[in-house]
Every structure is written in structure tokens, then in C-alpha cells.
Amino acid sequence: MYHEYPDMKLIVLLRNPISRAISHYYHWVRLKKESRPLDIALTEQLAEIPDWDDVISIRNHYIARGCYVKFLEKWLRFFPREQMLVIPSERFQDHPSDIVQTVHSFLKIPPKPLENLEYYNVGEYHVENPSLKSQLQDFYAPYTQDLETLLGQSFPWTTP
Numbered sequence: 001m002y003h004e005y006p007d008m009k010l011i012v013l014l015r016n017p018i019s020r021a022i023s024h025y026y027h028w029v030r031l032k033k034e035s036r037p038l039d040i041a042l043t044e045q046l047a048e049i050p051d052w053d054d055v056i057s058i059r060n061h062y063i064a065r066g067c068y069v070k071f072l073e074k075w076l077r078f079f080p081r082e083q084m085l086v087i088p089s090e091r092f093q094d095h096p097s098d099i100v101q102t103v104h105s106f107l108k109i110p111p112k113p114l115e116n117l118e119y120y121n122v123g124e125y126h127v128e129n130p131s132l133k134s135q136l137q138d139f140y141a142p143y144t145q146d147l148e149t150l151l152g153q154s155f156p157w158t159t160p
Contacts, residue, residue, distance in 0.1 A: 002078035016157035017066025069147040
């Protein structure tokens with residue numbers, strides 16, 4: 001992509017990795033591709049992080065997909081940081097109009113107010129097992145810290 005569009009701007013929307021993993025799990029349950037209970041599925045995947053270069057095994061891995069730094073490091077080898085706008089989804093949900101204006105500014109297009117905002121495919125999922133939530137927080141902490149260092153920005157899911 002870089003060779004064809006070296007000046008392309010990239011917009012990345014990142015969700016709390018724990019919420020993302022749980023949502024991914026329930027999506028697969030709805031598709032009838034997952035039958036294990038949440039605790040078992042996530043605990044097993046915590047124990048088996050795939051090879052980061054194996055795109056196929058990462059694609060369906062609930063846990064690995066939230067290690068955003070591993071993916072963005074690759075993109076930043078080609079595209080300068082100034083060409084990438086990274087937005088935490090929580091900030092977009094809390095302040096959609098402000099974020100849309102940020103996107104317009106980043107793209108250098110005229111500002112336009114956000115109208116008729118509708119949310120689709122919304123679901124709320126929670127980890128009821130405090131031990132599993134703690135394991136997920138501990139697992140993601142170094143990846144998120146590396147992400148914050150790489151991008152020079154903080155994310156709302158890193159503060160309790």
C-alpha cells in the first residue's frame with residue numbers, strides 16, 4: 001500500500017482490548033463458531049499466544065488481536081506517525097462530534113457538524129470472573145504501555 005499511496009493518511013480506532021476480546025468471543029458464539037464458556041476460551045488463549053507473523057492464527061485469536069502495538073509497529077515501519085490518527089473508541093463514543101472534527105482537521109477537509117448519529121451492532125459484555133479480568137489486565141498492560149510509548153499518547157483503559 002505504501003508504494004502506491006505513500007502520502008495516504010490512516011485512521012485507526014482502538015477499543016479497550018479486554019472489551020474487544022470479549023466482544024470478539026460473543027461474536028463467534030453468535031456465529032456458532034465458539035462453544036466453550038468465556039472463562040475457558042479466554043484462559044486457553046492467554047496460555048497460547050500465536051506467532052505474531054502467522055496472520056491466519058492471529059485473525060481468530062480473541063486475545064492477540066488486542067495487542068495493538070504488534071500491528072501498529074508494522075504500519076509505522078512504512079508510514080510516518082504524522083500520517084496516522086489513532087482514536088480510542090471510548091473517546092469517540094463519549095465525544096463523537098469533537099472526534100469527527102479532529103478527523104476533519106487531520107484529513108484537512110472542511111469541518112462539518114455530525115448529524116443523525118446512530119449506533120449499530122451495539123452490545124454490552126462484562127467479565128464476571130474477577131480473576132479472569134485481572135489476568136487480562138495484567139496480560140495487556142505491557143502491550144498497552146508499549147503502544148502508548150510508540151504512539152506518544154495515552155488510552156483511557158489504562159487508568160482504573
